[in-house]
Amino acid sequence: MSISKFLACAALLAVAVVPVGCGDDEADSPTSPSGFATVPADAILTAPTPDSPADAAQLETQRPTLTVGNGTSNVPGTLPKVYEFQVSDDPAFTASSAPVSGARKVLVTGTGIAEGTGGRTSFTPTADLPAAPTYYWRSRFTQVGQASPWSAVRSFRTRQLGYIRPGELFDPLTDGVTVGTIHGSATFIPGVGIQLNDFTSYVAYDLPEPIVEGEFSAIVTNVVFNTEGGKTKVISMQEGTGDITTNRCRMTFEKRGDPAGVVAWRFIPCDLDDEIDTEGAERIPVNFDPSRNYLWKTEWRGNFFNASILDGGSSGTPIYSFGKPYLGTYRPNPHRAYLGSPQGRGGPLDQTVPGIILRNVWISRNPRPANLN
Numbered sequence: 533m534s535i536s537k538f539l540a541c542a543a544l545l546a547v548a549v550v551p552v553g554c555g556d557d558e559a560d561s562p563t564s565p566s567g568f569a570t571v572p573a574d575a576i577l578t579a580p581t582p583d584s585p586a587d588a589a590q591l592e593t594q595r596p597t598l599t600v601g602n603g604t605s606n607v608p609g610t611l612p613k614v615y616e617f618q619v620s621d622d623p624a625f626t627a628s629s630a631p632v633s634g635a636r637k638v639l640v641t642g643t644g645i646a647e648g649t650g651g652r653t654s655f656t657p658t659a660d661l662p663a664a665p666t667y668y669w670r671s672r673f674t675q676v677g678q679a680s681p682w683s684a685v686r687s688f689r690t691r692q693l694g695y696i697r698p699g700e701l702f703d704p705l706t707d708g709v710t711v712g713t714i715h716g717s718a719t720f721i722p723g724v725g726i727q728l729n730d731f732t733s734y735v736a737y738d739l740p741e742p743i744v745e746g747e748f749s750a751i752v753t754n755v756v757f758n759t760e761g762g763k764t765k766v767i768s769m770q771e772g773t774g775d776i777t778t779n780r781c782r783m784t785f786e787k788r789g790d791p792a793g794v795v796a797w798r799f800i801p802c803d804l805d806d807e808i809d810t811e812g813a814e815r816i817p818v819n820f821d822p823s824r825n826y827l828w829k830t831e832w833r834g835n836f837f838n839a840s841i842l843d844g845g846s847s848g849t850p851i852y853s854f855g856k857p858y859l860g861t862y863r864p865n866p867h868r869a870y871l872g873s874p875q876g877r878g879g880p881l882d883q884t885v886p887g888i889i890l891r892n893v894w895i896s897r898n899p900r901p902a903n904l905n
Contacts, residue, residue: 725891734872777876
């Protein structure tokens with residue numbers, strides 16, 4: 533065999549371990565032995581094409597089936613293609629070292645999947661995906677040791693299930709259940725949320741550990757401009773279960789009935805001397821429309837507290853935003869949060885805005901996901 537022919541055969545074998553004809557010049561054949569395929573050194577593998585679910589789809593399952601249009605290659609013969617699927621709640625597909633129950637970058641990988649017939653290949657996780665606002669997925673295949681490019685990335689949302697874990701709470705409230713505890717009269721409206729029917733209605737959440745810096749937000753509808761009552765609350769939180777009006781670690785975000793439509797708030801980071809609130813002209817009326825969705829959000833980070841309201845939900849138009857710096861550290865132990873408010877010394881007329889409907893409650897060290905509407 534000539535040196536040039538030897539080097540050519542060596543390069544070919546480096547691409548894939550597939551039997552080919554590399555004997556002496558005299559014994560060479562223009563075709564490969566029966567049953568084997570020649571892998572070209574310049575093999576071209578094209579990525580699979582995402583097929584279903586549709587991009588950004590809202591699914592009613594925790595275990596979706598992901599399907600791609602099969603990738604192609606110029607490798608001759610019948611060498612098998614083996615597919616890999618990845619699912620992550622991080623679009624960069626970075627795996628977390630944390631346990632799945634507390635991970636922010638859950639990664640599910642399906643490997644060794646034989647190419648499907650009819651031009652499609654599918655993968656279904658073997659267990660329900662953990663709760664996450666949005667998942668991202670992609671696929672590729674390997675053939676004779678070579679990997680195709682990854683497919684385009686698509687996203688989906690699983691059936692929304694509530695959870696409470698250290699540092700974070702999510703409660704969709706659209707499927708007739710809550711991860712909190714209901715007090716008083718409340719009605720679940722399918723697909724819409726939970727309605728707090730009167731002044732004494734509220735939902736309580738016991739958080740596993742204090743959220744020293746974070747966010748408390750919810751989508752709120754049926755907010756009527758002129759309601760009865762005084763310092764009625766939309767969301768609130770405190771330390772423990774004592775009187776919220778005198779609690780040393782309290783936050784209240786109010787839509788008052790007197791004067792009508794006035795928005796006000798109070799925040800005390802666990803020392804009454806560090807109290808901040810709205811005063812006088814800082815308490816302004818907002819002309820709410822009960823048919824509109826509003827995001828009510830409070831944030832306490834970097835020794836600054838801010839309360840805001842967005843018309844249209846999480847990506848809506850800001851119609852209220854006001855905050856102040858504070859001293860000290862917010863460290864309620866135990867940390868308790870509410871939709872509405874429990875009764876304080878002011879009585880039921882200072883408790884909950886009657887009739888409001890809430891959904892997609894978010895209490896977390898992390899910012900609210902932009903698509904949580």
